[in-house]
Amino acid sequence: MSSTSLNSGWKSTRRNFRKRFNNIYHKFPKLPETLPREDSLPLQIGSYITVKGYNTFLDENEKVGYKFCWNRGNVYIAEMANPEYEAVVSYLDDCFKEPNNRVKLGPIVVLGQPYHYNPNGAGEKYAPDLAVRGSIDHVSEPIIPHPGPPPSDVKGNPHARIVCEVANAQNITSLDTRCEDWMYEEYVRCVLGIKLFPKTTITIMGRTAVHQAMVARLWMRQASRGSVLSRNTTLAVAGVHVTEWDFGTIQYNNNTPTPTGCNALNLNAFQINIPITDAFHDPPIVGGVPTPYAVFLPGTVVGVNFVIDLFELQQAVIRTK
Incomplete structure (x- = not known):
């Protein structure tokens, strides 16, 4: 042996x-x-x-x-991991890696479920479904592991700047809570939450097909294009904007099977744009406090925004059994 x-x-x-x-x-x-x-x-x-x-x-x-x-x-x-959940994570992973321009070891790092500590201060480990940040060539590697500054994951790597959470079995309230917890950490610039509802076979306009409701919510430290939530939302910190997209084949909060309008690629109303600079948020620390600065993209990065086309995401899920 x-x-x-x-x-x-x-x-x-x-x-x-x-x-x-x-x-x-x-x-x-x-x-x-x-x-x-x-x-x-x-x-x-x-x-x-x-x-x-x-x-x-x-x-x-x-x-x-x-x-x-x-x-x-x-x-x-x-x-639990299931094919639909994995389809969402895989699609988002591709979207966040795309600006690396097919370079396998690029300036944008996308990790699946790296443990951090819950930013709300409870102390338990939190693993986002996806964590996006700049590589250590472009963001400061913490000299002192968690809590820093700058903050880190549990292994002492740079903290996630963009977080994605996917809910299949979890209800939408639990998803909201988890997403808002991440916004307690100032280095987290935005959080994308995706909620999948169960598939159902229904007839719309004489056609019987499998339909599924899906919701995307984006927490950002700046306003984003989309349908602003009509409900009252308790945000983690002041200055955080929450935007919602109802992008399934049927509306999620409607008692009748009504289409959402998310039925083609490249529809402005169903595209999420997240500034790539968010992944490279790395303010200098002066006296233990992050200070204002200008963010510059590495020269090898292609594009200005991470672009998530919700019709593509919808189709990736609806085609998965």
Whole structure:
């Protein structure tokens, strides 16, 4: 047997022993023995769990395919990876990498679920579905890991500047809360939340087809084009603008199956434009305080905005079974 195989086997044995030890001597959440149904989510798997215990639990279970949530000692499975969820994440990943102009190691870094700490101060680890930032060649690498300054993720890498959260099983209120939590961190320039509702087969104008409601909400520190939310929203901080797009094949808040109008590419009303400069937000720190400055794009970046065409996103989801 090779030394590589021996090392791999030893690491696996040690990891399994640590899990058993933690479960015996610490109060940890318990994962279900069988895969839960999506309609059973959120599924509570622990209570009276400390933040420290929750964070350790995440370290042991970060690759199990669940999205967890900690709320005042209670732990839930909030989301499971499924094809529709993955279709959204994959499409957004492509949109944010596009300005790198096909360079595999470009100035824009797009990461899937890197752990940060919840910016609202509760202390639990938070993993966004996508985190976008400039590379360490273009943004300051924190000298002091979290909380900095400048802020970092849990591993000491530069903090995300743009965050994406995708909700399939989660309700839209939970999605709003999670997105607004990110805006407590000034280095997060905007948060994009996507909510998918269940598919349904209905007849519209004599045609029977599979339809699905979908909503996009964008939290920005500057105004964005779109339909401004009509509901009252409690924002994380003053000066944050919330914009909504109802972009599914049917409207999400209508009792009758009414089309949204998102039915073709390149419709201005259904395009989200996020300034690429947001990914490179890196103000100098003077006396522990970020100071105003001008952001410049690296010369190899193509374009001015990250462009997310919601019709393309809609079709990526509706075609996924």
